[in-house]
Amino acid sequence: MELYTYYRSTSSYRVRIALALKGLDARAVPVNLIAAEGGEHRQAAYLALNPQGRVPALRTDEGQLLIQSPAIIEYLEERYPQVPLLARDLVLRARERGVAALIGCDIHPLHNVSVLNRLRQAGQDEAAVAQWIDHWVSTGLAAVEQLIGEEGYCFGATPGLADVYLIPQLYAAARFGVGLQAYPRLRRVAALAAQHPAFIAAHPLHQVDTPAA
Numbered sequence: 140m141e142l143y144t145y146y147r148s149t150s151s152y153r154v155r156i157a158l159a160l161k162g163l164d165a166r167a168v169p170v171n172l173i174a175a176e177g178g179e180h181r182q183a184a185y186l187a188l189n190p191q192g193r194v195p196a197l198r199t200d201e202g203q204l205l206i207q208s209p210a211i212i213e214y215l216e217e218r219y220p221q222v223p224l225l226a227r228d229l230v231l232r233a234r235e236r237g238v239a240a241l242i243g244c245d246i247h248p249l250h251n252v253s254v255l256n257r258l259r260q261a262g263q264d265e266a267a268v269a270q271w272i273d274h275w276v277s278t279g280l281a282a283v284e285q286l287i288g289e290e291g292y293c294f295g296a297t298p299g300l301a302d303v304y305l306i307p308q309l310y311a312a313a314r315f316g317v318g319l320q321a322y323p324r325l326r327r328v329a330a331l332a333a334q335h336p337a338f339i340a341a342h343p344l345h346q347v348d349t350p351a352a
């Protein structure tokens with residue numbers, strides 16, 4: 140497999156975690172979102188692969204090109220069911236998917252770079268943009284704090300789908316300066332993931348396109 144990825148893209152980070160948890164290898168194909176010419180994701184070569192011009196995209200072992208991290212993660216879950224990301228219990232599966240959707244649909248899209256740039260084009264200054272980010276990230280994470288369990292990862296002793304979404308969102312929160320003091324459960328999950336080899340391997344600091352310090 141090949142993963143079109145950018146080291147600090149939260150959506151790419153999700154897929155990297157899912158691959159690593161399942162013990163799967165995918166060759167990283169870096170797509171630089173902040174290249175001087177406006178980003179490699181906006182160039183014809185990448186748009187021919189993914190007309191939406193976003194990362195991640197996954198090329199399967201059979202050569203199919205898949206886009207959108209939720210679809211890619213579901214594909215991995217169904218194609219490689221070993222080390223499942225979803226619980227067997229139907230209600231628990233729905234809860235895991237609920238937290239994933241909350242993060243993937245209701246937090247992350249609101250601070251994606253193209254959305255922030257539209258705010259700037261509409262006349263918002265950097266203070267207003269920062270307030271916007273803080274509002275959506277804080278209210279979303281406050282809800283996640285209440286939805287996840289009181290010990291272990293989000294929903295149990297082993298990491299699953301909700302953790303695959305949460306850890307990259309916490310990384311983004313830190314980049315934006317959104318504090319986690321009010322969220323002890325989220326901090327607990329973050330501390331566990333920081334010790335887990337799959338989460339370490341998927342971290343933005345350890346990618347082929349991570350800039351040298």
Ligand SMILES: N[C@@H](CCC(=O)N[C@@H](CS)C(=O)NCC(=O)O)C(=O)O
Nearest residue numbers: 148149150193194195207208251253
């Ligand atoms: N819903 C998509 C979101 C993909 C997405 O927004 N990716 C960001 C990086 S995290 C991107 O490529 N942004 C480039 C842009 O907005 O121009 C997914 O989960 O894959």
